[in-house]
Amino acid sequence: MDVYFSPLACSLASRITLYESGQEAQFQRVDTKAGKTASGEDYRKINPKGLVPALRTDDGAVLTENAAILQYLADQRPESKLAPTGFARYQLQQWLSFIGSELHKTVFTPLLSPTWPAEGKAKAKEQAAERLAYLNAHLTGRDWLLDDFSVADAYLAAVLNWNQAVKLDFSIYPAIQAYQARLMTRPAVQKAAAEEFALFQPA
Structure with missing residues (x-):
């Protein structure tokens, strides 16, 4: 399978998941601004949205959206227990949704954007406080x-x-x-982060 990524983008989560579950994939680097893979492929023919991650299975099926890809990868190796069953599966989806909508898009996308207006960045910082306080409260007294x-x-x-x-x-x-700090004690997280930091080139 092919995993399409950009260094230190949210696609880092797919690399971590692959390493945690002991799976192998071909990592295809994407320049999302140019819309090309490192091999020169037109990335929008793979993912018309032009965003990473994307996953292409060995039979050619393409999956996009981080939450979907992560659950797909976890389900390929159920023994890794990276995606629980029963009611806990809905709790997993709850957290994937929170991370994607409340942290990724609402807080960090504006703050990371070089073109976002100053008032928008200020609003994102305001919104960050409530969301991070909620996350902090949830993580208090628990590991994950x-x-x-x-x-x-x-x-x-x-x-x-x-x-x-x-x-x-x-x-x-x-x-x-x-x-x-606890995340960085996990070998899969260490390995994935180190590999992508080595590839990252600030804009």
Whole structure:
């Protein structure tokens, strides 16, 4: 299978998930601004939205959207227990939705954008406080978003990593700080992050 990524984008979560579950994939780097893969392929023919990640299975089927790809990868290796069953599966989807809509798009997308207006960035910082406080409260007294490490933690690892660029004050969220430190003790997270940091070129 092929996993289409850009260094340190949210597609980092797919790399973490692959390493956590012991799966192999061909990583295809994408320049989303140019709309091309590193091999020169027109990326919009793979994902018309032009965004990463995308996944192409060995039989040619294409899947997009982070939450869907992460659950697909987890389900290929159910023994890895990266996506629980029963009611916990809906809790997993709850956290994937929260990370995607409330943190990724609402907070970090405006703050990371070089063209977002100043008033929009100020609003994102205001909105960050409530959302990070909610996350901090949930993580207090627990190791992971669910009872065990899951693909939601892989996604959150990628998103929280962006704070190195936007520099929100995480010191007032001790549970989040402890959580980030705990993430970096996992070999799969360490390996995935190190590989993508080595590839990253700031705009």
